[in-house]
Amino acid sequence: MLQNIHSPQDLKKIPEKKLTSLAEEIRSKIIEVVGKNGGHLASNLGVVELTIALHRVFDSPHDAIVWDVSHQGYPHKLLTGRYEQFPTIRTKGGISGFTRIQESPHDYFDAGHASSSISSALGLLAAWKITGRKDKVVAVIGDGALTGGMAYEGLSHAGQLAQNLIVIVNDNKMSISRNTGSISRYLSSLTTTASYHNFRHKIDRLIDDIPYVNRHIGKFVYRLKRGLKGLFFSNNFFVDLGFEYVGPLDGHNIKLLEDTFRRVQRIPRPVVIHVVTKKGRGYSPAENDPATFHGVGPFNISDGVVEKFDTLSFTEAFSRKIVEMAKKDSRIAAVTAAMSKGTGLDSFSRHFKNRFFDVGIAEEHAVTFAGGLAAGGMIPVAAIYSTFMQRSVDQIIEDVAMQKRHVVLALDRAGAVPSDGETHQGIFDIALFRTVPNLVIMTVSSAADLGLCLEWAVYGTKMPVSIRWPKMSCPSEIPSFSKPVEEGKGLFIESEEFAPALSARLSEEMESKSLESSGDKVLFVCTGSMYSETLTAARSLLLKGTECAIFILRFIKPFDEQFFLQSALPFNSIVFIEDGMKAGSFSCYLEGLVHRTKENGCRTKVLAFPDSFFGCGTRDQLLDEAGLSSAKIAEAAFSLVQNA
Numbered sequence: 108m109l110q111n112i113h114s115p116q117d118l119k120k121i122p123e124k125k126l127t128s129l130a131e132e133i134r135s136k137i138i139e140v141v142g143k144n145g146g147h148l149a150s151n152l153g154v155v156e157l158t159i160a161l162h163r164v165f166d167s168p169h170d171a172i173v174w175d176v177s178h179q180g181y182p183h184k185l186l187t188g189r190y191e192q193f194p195t196i197r198t199k200g201g202i203s204g205f206t207r208i209q210e211s212p213h214d215y216f217d218a219g220h221a222s223s224s225i226s227s228a229l230g231l232l233a234a235w236k237i238t239g240r241k242d243k244v245v246a247v248i249g250d251g252a253l254t255g256g257m258a259y260e261g262l263s264h265a266g267q268l269a270q271n272l273i274v275i276v277n278d279n280k281m282s283i284s285r286n287t288g289s290i291s292r293y294l295s296s297l298t299t300t301a302s303y304h305n306f307r308h309k310i311d312r313l314i315d316d317i318p319y320v321n322r323h324i325g326k327f328v329y330r331l332k333r334g335l336k337g338l339f340f341s342n343n344f345f346v347d348l349g350f351e352y353v354g355p356l357d358g359h360n361i362k363l364l365e366d367t368f369r370r371v372q373r374i375p376r377p378v379v380i381h382v383v384t385k386k387g388r389g390y391s392p393a394e395n396d397p398a399t400f401h402g403v404g405p406f407n408i409s410d411g412v413v414e415k416f417d418t419l420s421f422t423e424a425f426s427r428k429i430v431e432m433a434k435k436d437s438r439i440a441a442v443t444a445a446m447s448k449g450t451g452l453d454s455f456s457r458h459f460k461n462r463f464f465d466v467g468i469a470e471e472h473a474v475t476f477a478g479g480l481a482a483g484g485m486i487p488v489a490a491i492y493s494t495f496m497q498r499s500v501d502q503i504i505e506d507v508a509m510q511k512r513h514v515v516l517a518l519d520r521a522g523a524v525p526s527d528g529e530t531h532q533g534i535f536d537i538a539l540f541r542t543v544p545n546l547v548i549m550t551v552s553s554a555a556d557l558g559l560c561l562e563w564a565v566y567g568t569k570m571p572v573s574i575r576w577p578k579m580s581c582p583s584e585i586p587s588f589s590k591p592v593e594e595g596k597g598l599f600i601e602s603e604e605f606a607p608a609l610s611a612r613l614s615e616e617m618e619s620k621s622l623e624s625s626g627d628k629v630l631f632v633c634t635g636s637m638y639s640e641t642l643t644a645a646r647s648l649l650l651k652g653t654e655c656a657i658f659i660l661r662f663i664k665p666f667d668e669q670f671f672l673q674s675a676l677p678f679n680s681i682v683f684i685e686d687g688m689k690a691g692s693f694s695c696y697l698e699g700l701v702h703r704t705k706e707n708g709c710r711t712k713v714l715a716f717p718d719s720f721f722g723c724g725t726r727d728q729l730l731d732e733a734g735l736s737s738a739k740i741a742e743a744a745f746s747l748v749q750n751a
């Protein structure tokens with residue numbers, strides 16, 4: 108059936124008795140494609156019936172269905188004309204793993220971060236009301252996203268406007284890591300009120316079946332239901348905000364969902380529909396371990412075994428180091444925002460339960476909470492993806508840096524992030540944070556370097572520190588990566604260390620031919636996470652007879668300018684490589700510094716992400732698109748030498 112569904116109109120023609128088979132077909136397709144490409148599995152398997160019911164009742168794209176985060180939008184894509192393109196999901200040139208305006212008229216917003224759906228949907232509905240449009244707007248938000256404060260700002264305003272926004276709360280008791288906190292407990296408590304909702308449903312059906320009467324006794328029924336709420340359900344947060352509340356409903360019962368959606372369309376006030384679903388439904392490995400299968404790499408479908416890094420990843424290196432340090436120092440605490448596994452803090456959480464804090468999808472609170480921990484004498488390490496740390500700019504400035512709180516901000520997924528597209532690239536943090544007073548910014552190159560930098564951030568300073576690393580395997584170690592950290596100083600690495608055989612060969616050739624150096628020497632200056640690509644480019648230069656060295660920016664702030672300039676003195680060509688935005692980059696500042704102070708002149712080139720958003724692709728593909736691949740780094744260096 109699925110391959111013949113080109114729009115929701117085709118879905119509406121399918122007999123009700125075949126919908127269960129359709130749901131199984133959708134799940135099979137999602138498992139097949141995610142098993143090959145990786146992606147968000149558990150969340151999508153959990154909303155299959157909900158998505159079918161939404162598209163059978165509402166008239167998308169005339170009605171708007173707004174998915175919070177939208178990582179659970181795979182069934183939505185399959186039912187809105189993207190079946191043929193679905194195998195390309197999360198690949199270069201393929202469709203996105205999130206909703207994208209440019210992909211389909213059924214996607215009203217580009218999404219990727221949590222808690223924004225209610226605000227977006229409410230704004231859209233308000234605009235339609237002003238212009239006279241009477242179509243429906245539905246926001247679908249998970250219980251995990253309700254830990255984000257922006258969701259409550261939207262709910263509060265929706266209750267104030269009293270317009271007929273429909274909010275579906277998908278309660279699967281999971282965000283990414285298992286939900287914690289009062290919101291999760293509150294939603295769980297609502298599921299005990301089925302007696303009221305069953306009674307209410309019977310009353311509504313009875314009234315609907317009385318000809319010519321139902322429209323005239325609406326006020327009476329409304330008062331009756333409010334009275335019953337007082338008996339069965341004395342404290343409903345959503346009702347207090349001005350919403351009608353419906354639920355909890357079985358989120359896998361298509362007929363029940365369809366009946367409820369049709370009834371709710373007639374309510375002239377904002378409505379919350381509470382549905383309960385099972386994350387990972389239909390695939391036992393995902394049901395049993397929904398956190399692992401939330402966002403997963405390629406895996407073996409038969410047994411659910413996930414492909415892993417062949418070598419140690421930066422995330423795992425951080426995980427091991429922070430546990431090692433915390434065993435020796437009871438002041439070290441860890442904070443995350445619903446990403447304990449993704450950031451490598453799951454091991455810490457098992458070892459030190461009383462010093463581990465998962466605050467939910469609430470990055471702003473995470474940073475300010477960490478500031479409070481620091482004020483109380485702890486040394487908090489807040490591990491958050493670079494893309495999500497963007498949400499905490501004000502808190503970093505006001506609650507951490509301004510007050511000089513000793514907080515360590517561990518930015519995982521910095522730089523190019525494969526597969527997840529525009530909303531997840533970690534390319535903005537350097538430009539955003541390097542202007543903040545009191546904030547130290549570090550980049551790391553290897554597992555050993557990460558360990559030393561983390562130790563320095565905890566014990567070498569009392570200032571707030573941001574440390575960034577990429578989503579990739581750690582490169583092979585060299586002696587320089589184990590050099591003690593000196594504040595402000597980078598790592599100057601000569602070719603004898605990073606490519607001893609090539610360096611020796613170049614020296615031998617020059618000596619045998621009685622040649623002197625041409626004078627063309629290239630210095631590569633890179634952020635730590637670009638070391639691997641820079642290393643390959645430097646080796647290319649050595650193969651062609653050009654002397655070169657690498658300067659790694661262990662510190663972006665503070666920065667020892669004299670040490671850098673002294674290191675750069677012998678070089679007449681410098682290539683700067685930064686896995687952040689070129690606008691506002693540290694590399695552009697350094698390029699200016701070189702031209703202002705280097706007396707004998709110097710040719711320079713800055714390679715960084717251009718003024719654009721970057722979509723899906725592997726890390727290599729993204730870097731190549733941005734002009735940061737090893738080949739393009741080498742090409743830039745050769746160009747400088749040739750133009751000497």
